[in-house]
Amino acid sequence: MALKGRLRDISLNQLLNLVKLARKTGALTIEGEQGRVELYFKEGKVVHASLNGDGDLARLLLKFGRLQEQQLRAVLQQLSAPDDKELGLRLINAGYVSKNDILRAIRRHTMDVVLTALAWEDGKFHFEPNKAPPPERIVVPINLDSIVREGDQRQKELATLREELPDLNVALRFTENPSTNLSKIKLSRDEWRVISFINPRNTIAQIAKYSGLDEFQIRRIVLKLMRNGLVEVVGRPTGRAPAVSSAAPQGVSTGTGLPAGGGAPSGHRPKAPAVEKSVVRRLIKFIRGL
Amino acid sequence: MQTVKMVVTGPFAAGKTEFIQTISEIAVVSTERQISDFTRTVKSSTTVAMDFGRITVDDDLVLYLFGTPGQKRFDFMWEILAEGMLGFIVLIDSTRSETFREAKQIIDIFRSYSDTPFVVAANKQDLEDAWPPEDIRIVLELEPWVKVLPCVAKDKESVKTVLLELLYTILESYDHN
Ligand SMILES: Nc1nc2c(ncn2[C@@H]2O[C@H](COP(=O)(O)OP(=O)(O)OP(=O)(O)O)[C@@H](O)[C@H]2O)c(=O)[nH]1
Numbered sequence A: 001m002a003l004k005g006r007l008r009d010i011s012l013n014q015l016l017n018l019v020k021l022a023r024k025t026g027a028l029t030i031e032g033e034q035g036r037v038e039l040y041f042k043e044g045k046v047v048h049a050s051l052n053g054d055g056d057l058a059r060l061l062l063k064f065g066r067l068q069e070q071q072l073r074a075v076l077q078q079l080s081a082p083d084d085k086e087l088g089l090r091l092i093n094a095g096y097v098s099k100n101d102i103l104r105a106i107r108r109h110t111m112d113v114v115l116t117a118l119a120w121e122d123g124k125f126h127f128e129p130n131k132a133p134p135p136e137r138i139v140v141p142i143n144l145d146s147i148v149r150e151g152d153q154r155q156k157e158l159a160t161l162r163e164e165l166p167d168l169n170v171a172l173r174f175t176e177n178p179s180t181n182l183s184k185i186k187l188s189r190d191e192w193r194v195i196s197f198i199n200p201r202n203t204i205a206q207i208a209k210y211s212g213l214d215e216f217q218i219r220r221i222v223l224k225l226m227r228n229g230l231v232e233v234v235g236r237p238t239g240r241a242p243a244v245s246s247a248a249p250q251g252v253s254t255g256t257g258l259p260a261g262g263g264a265p266s267g268h269r270p271k272a273p274a275v276e277k278s279v280v281r282r283l284i285k286f287i288r289g290l
Numbered sequence B: 001m002q003t004v005k006m007v008v009t010g011p012f013a014a015g016k017t018e019f020i021q022t023i024s025e026i027a028v029v030s031t032e033r034q035i036s037d038f039t040r041t042v043k044s045s046t047t048v049a050m051d052f053g054r055i056t057v058d059d060d061l062v063l064y065l066f067g068t069p070g071q072k073r074f075d076f077m078w079e080i081l082a083e084g085m086l087g088f089i090v091l092i093d094s095t096r097s098e099t100f101r102e103a104k105q106i107i108d109i110f111r112s113y114s115d116t117p118f119v120v121a122a123n124k125q126d127l128e129d130a131w132p133p134e135d136i137r138i139v140l141e142l143e144p145w146v147k148v149l150p151c152v153a154k155d156k157e158s159v160k161t162v163l164l165e166l167l168y169t170i171l172e173s174y175d176h177n
């Protein structure tokens, strides 16, 4: 017998509480507008999570910057079938990552997925008792308490963030004369990613999508950059095609080049930007005159 | 408005920050690495050192220069930064041959992302024990068509020349495609 329902009726928070108290084992699948989340539990702890079929070790390690794609490709070629445990062992033996890197990446990924789903307001869910995670995955048990607490906090913070930055369909640009002492700003890897996409033709929502950030994360980052005087809102972009040059997204930047569900990485080759020759000439002319 | 991005990379202390600072019209953002105090947050909060500078051509065109973090452990930023770049500059501290091997690795990694045009700048040529550009080319095993340019990152004319040589290389790349 499976537990079924909708998140607007029973929140994920409540469900996690249930899983924890009843020390449940099984799989919770949520299908929302933003995609599909699968959470696997063992005796009340979350042991594996995936968002839209991700969650394979190869992509996690790339995503969290623990591995380079070339290193991964070399090792993947030696595997006869996708198996994260074997992949992990080989990567460790090759000296590319440590066991700790692997555990930490998996744990962070699981927390991210749960927190993403916690922010969903609706979605269909069902819980299948005793369903085990895919055998090729490495399971890392995580206590639900800490995640739920984090989730609570996020909900409250999100309400505040929405007040401060109501519209995500606006674009950003770097401020003319950053007022604050720029050398004091500390940027995280996600913040940096956002910065590299800032362009008056990309909306905040687009930047979030390209950099794989959820609403909570993007709002928090953009507000931090705004408060630091680094960027400002330029309003809704004009009806022109999305920017193709420069800082504009050239594809999904979290793009590890890996197809959904794992497998061998395809070559991730950002194309030379489609900047017109005349633009290069203008740059040359200007720099000559500097 | 159109923005164009170029990346300045190279080993630790090669002069990337200096290079960008010399030509940029805005204060360079240059943050030191620091372990975050946000231990409670789930997302990675590892901070990274980063530089970026800006050159405004006119109301319609802005060039951004992004400097890669020097610390090896921030390699993961490279690919993100490389995305959509018009070209890149590899700075080398010509006085420290112990960094040449790493410089070569950096060049190889950036070239593996895409075949975006690039130039190598043999920096700190004002110092007495600087290796000449042509010798650096040989030890880095660079093909004859790769430009290895003398550079003094503190000197504006020198930085301009390097940028211009990169732009010429970019211009030529249109004819090859
Ligand atoms: N003499 C001389 N010194 C230089 C030159 N370029 C940079 N330096 C000095 O070399 C040192 C390192 O320069 P940075 O610009 O900080 O190097 P970086 O590549 O940004 O270093 P990281 O970001 O730490 O990797 C500084 O003390 C600079 O002043 C140059 O052309 N000539």
Ligand SMILES: [Mg+2]
Pocket: B016, B017, B018, B030, B051, B067, B070
């Ligand atoms: Mg620097």
